[in-house]
Amino acid sequence: MRVVLLSALSVCVSVLAQTSVDSYIATESPIAKAGVLANIGPSGSKSQGAKAGVVIASPSTTNPDYLFTWTRDSSLVFKALIDQFVSGADTTLLGQIQNFVAAQKIIQQVSNPSGTVSSGGLGEPHYNIDETAFTAAWGRPQRDGPALRATATIEYANWLLKNTSVANVVSTLWPTIKLDLDYVAADWNQTTFDLWEEVSSSSFFTTAVQHRALREGAALATALGQTSVVANYNTQAANTLCFLQSYWNPTGGYITANTGGGRSGKDANTALASIHTFDPAAGCDAVTFQPCSDRALSSLKVYVDSFRSIYTINSGIASNAAVATGRYPEDSYMGGNPWYLATAAVAEQLYDALIVWKAQGSLSVTSVSLAFFQQFLPSVTAGTYAASTSTYTTLTAAVKTFADGFIAVHAKYTPSGGGLAEQYSRSNGVPVSAVDLTWSYAAALTAFGARAGVTSPGWGAAGLTVPTTCQTSGSGGGGGGSTGTVAVTFNVVATTVIGEDIYITGSVPSLQNWSPDTALILNPDNYPTWSITVNVPASSDIQYKYIRKFNGVLTSWESDPNNDFQSPSSGSLTRNDVWR
Ligand SMILES: *[C@@H]1O[C@H](CO)[C@@H](O)[C@H](O)[C@H]1NC(C)=O
Numbered sequence: 001m002r003v004v005l006l007s008a009l010s011v012c013v014s015v016l017a018q019t020s021v022d023s024y025i026a027t028e029s030p031i032a033k034a035g036v037l038a039n040i041g042p043s044g045s046k047s048q049g050a051k052a053g054v055v056i057a058s059p060s061t062t063n064p065d066y067l068f069t070w071t072r073d074s075s076l077v078f079k080a081l082i083d084q085f086v087s088g089a090d091t092t093l094l095g096q097i098q099n100f101v102a103a104q105k106i107i108q109q110v111s112n113p114s115g116t117v118s119s120g121g122l123g124e125p126h127y128n129i130d131e132t133a134f135t136a137a138w139g140r141p142q143r144d145g146p147a148l149r150a151t152a153t154i155e156y157a158n159w160l161l162k163n164t165s166v167a168n169v170v171s172t173l174w175p176t177i178k179l180d181l182d183y184v185a186a187d188w189n190q191t192t193f194d195l196w197e198e199v200s201s202s203s204f205f206t207t208a209v210q211h212r213a214l215r216e217g218a219a220l221a222t223a224l225g226q227t228s229v230v231a232n233y234n235t236q237a238a239n240t241l242c243f244l245q246s247y248w249n250p251t252g253g254y255i256t257a258n259t260g261g262g263r264s265g266k267d268a269n270t271a272l273a274s275i276h277t278f279d280p281a282a283g284c285d286a287v288t289f290q291p292c293s294d295r296a297l298s299s300l301k302v303y304v305d306s307f308r309s310i311y312t313i314n315s316g317i318a319s320n321a322a323v324a325t326g327r328y329p330e331d332s333y334m335g336g337n338p339w340y341l342a343t344a345a346v347a348e349q350l351y352d353a354l355i356v357w358k359a360q361g362s363l364s365v366t367s368v369s370l371a372f373f374q375q376f377l378p379s380v381t382a383g384t385y386a387a388s389t390s391t392y393t394t395l396t397a398a399v400k401t402f403a404d405g406f407i408a409v410h411a412k413y414t415p416s417g418g419g420l421a422e423q424y425s426r427s428n429g430v431p432v433s434a435v436d437l438t439w440s441y442a443a444a445l446t447a448f449g450a451r452a453g454v455t456s457p458g459w460g461a462a463g464l465t466v467p468t469t470c471q472t473s474g475s476g477g478g479g480g481g482s483t484g485t486v487a488v489t490f491n492v493v494a495t496t497v498i499g500e501d502i503y504i505t506g507s508v509p510s511l512q513n514w515s516p517d518t519a520l521i522l523n524p525d526n527y528p529t530w531s532i533t534v535n536v537p538a539s540s541d542i543q544y545k546y547i548r549k550f551n552g553v554l555t556s557w558e559s560d561p562n563n564d565f566q567s568p569s570s571g572s573l574t575r576n577d578v579w580r
Pocket residue numbers: 091094162163164
């Protein structure tokens with residue numbers, strides 16, 4: 001009897017490993033979700049003092065003091081919550097999402113050491129939790145923040161567009177999304193601090209998320225009738241996609257995380273970029289470094305392998321099995337340890353890959369991804385393997401086991417109670433650095449979701465082609481340089497009473513520099529549409545508002561925000577508005 005049991009157990013080792021991952025996820029999921037919510041103001045249990053919708057990085061106030069709100073962390077965390085909301089998995093999150101959007105609208109306007117809202121302030125990495133500026137020295141700017149915030153808000157905007165009207169989305173969400181996208185479109189080609197706030201150069205994660213934001217931003221602008229920005233966003237998206245290719249290191253078989261910093265460039269930056277730009281419709285596209293692309297898989301192997309010999313807790317683990325992974329092998333912050341969110345990201349990339357292989361019913365091995373796949377099946381050669389083949393079955397089972405292994409590592413070093421700090425010790429696995437890191441919890445949730453086959457909406461990554469020559473942001477339609485004017489027709493639908501007229505005033509001399517007294521009167525020939533055509537400077541950001549006068553006396557301004565558009569470099573443009 002005992003012998004039979006033992007042999008049955010040994011046959012079932014992988015099933016047992018899977019069961020333990022299942023049970024860890026069952027226990028940890030609600031803890032991670034509660035951990036996220038506890039860190040969101042105003043009523044999160046660990047975020048006292050945070051304004052509504054403000055995400056604290058961690059409640060830790062000493063060594064390290066993380067009681068601040070980072071645009072990157074907050075946006076990634078809320079992206080995960082918005083995913084849950086729009087999929088219907090958790091419809092109770094609407095109020096939190098509205099709070100987040102409102103908080104970001106305030107934070108965008110806070111002048112800070114990076115600048116004002118219109119002079120680079122959006123690149124400020126973090127703020128005090130009462131929504132005031134953090135003014136001490138820091139690694140600034142960090143240009144991934146506006147892009148990630150746009151991506152989170154765009155996902156919500158696309159939901160709201162189905163839920164309400166175009167006009168509602170245009171007036172509530174578009175102004176903040178547009179500020180972020182204009183920033184990205186204008187500044188993607190400037191140097192930035194990386195997501196770890198240490199290296200000022202260009203950063204793969206930043207470029208990848210900027211590319212994504214510009215693509216989905218152009219699509220949303222089109223859906224909202226904000227056509228004046230679309231060409232520029234698409235042009236700058238093509239430019240960023242072109243630039244993105246330059247991070248690939250074909251000799252080393254990995255994506256170089258940063259252009260500066262003097263390191264190997266092997267970094268969780270690249271796996272994080274892959275999962276946060278995952279678009280299930282894009283298959284295993286290597287141009288956008290999709291999770292199952294040959295480049296992203298090759299890079300993942302190089303990144304994972306870089307931690308095998310340097311962390312004591314990884315010793316004795318087979319060379320093709322999961323290990324603890326951190327930010328980058330040269331890391332020395334807090335002793336340079338594995339990070340929970342980095343280990344979870346490896347698993348998530350692999351689960352994302354499995355989702356796509358299953359959907360397309362095949363898996364391709366190329367010369368670029370050969371080393372990744374040969375660690376599981378040494379005899380495999382380049383080729384495409386249909387789901388009916390034993391090669392496909394063997395490889396996908398091995399990748400699943402490999403992915404689960406990273407969750408098992410995560411589980412092994414998660415203390416009883418389930419709290420997720422920032423790091424776990426490279427020598428003995430105990431939690432290190434900030435406790436209850438909001439991003440650690442969110443990263444666990446998205447990895448668990450990917451394991452269950454959950455995907456979030458795509459962003460238009462399918463079928464993109466890389467321009468043959470890379471342009472900088474100043475060329476190809478993005479920059480200024482034109483001194484001419486373009487004719488803009490302003491149409492606004494406004495019902496009026498007898499004696500009442502509609503006027504326009506705005507940010508440039510031909511729109512009377514915001515003067516209500518000299519504002520230009522519109523023509524009511526097509527009432528209730530009022531119209532006027534004005535020559536404004538080409539290639540410029542133009543803001544304006546309509547006002548009402550009764551018998552020539554000002555009675556009301558349109559509500560905030562200002563109407564805003566980018567004038568084209570030539571030709572003409574029509575703005576179709578509805579009085580607000
Ligand atoms: C909009 O969303 C709210 C909250 O989920 C829901 O109660 C309402 O029915 C939705 N309305 C429409 C038109 O979809």
